[in-house]
Amino acid sequence: MGLFHVPARLSGPTGRTEAVELLVDCGATFVVVPQSLADRLELRPSRTCPIQTAGGRDETWPLADVRLAVDGDEINTRCLIAPAGPALLGAVALESLLLAVDPVAKRLVPVKGFVG
Secondary structure: OOOOEEEEEEEOOOOOEEEEEEEEOOOOOOEEEEHHHHHHHOOOOOEEEEEEOOOOOEEEEEEEEEEEEEOOEEEEEEEEEEOOOOOEEOHHHHHHOOEEEEOOOOEEEEOOOOOO
16 A cells, blocks of 8 residues: 555644644554654553554553544544654544545545444
């Protein structure tokens, strides 16, 4: 799948907000923000989470709540705080926003919710 970014807005628990470009990454479970952005948003980790990096390393990263706005829709979601790197939009937030990835057009498309 080709890589692409989407404009978004992230807000922390104290109301600090920042416009960001999120790299869409269906392979990531959660939204991921670098530590520098987490500090600016004053995110408060509630626990740590075992993760596996794209390079195959097992690590433990802080997990916090963040408010995410994409395409006029807003949700509260979990985010991992990475030591560094790009901000990512992962699968849980995509599904919560009822968005899917169109890899050919490199865009997000609305989808219906599913009840099985």
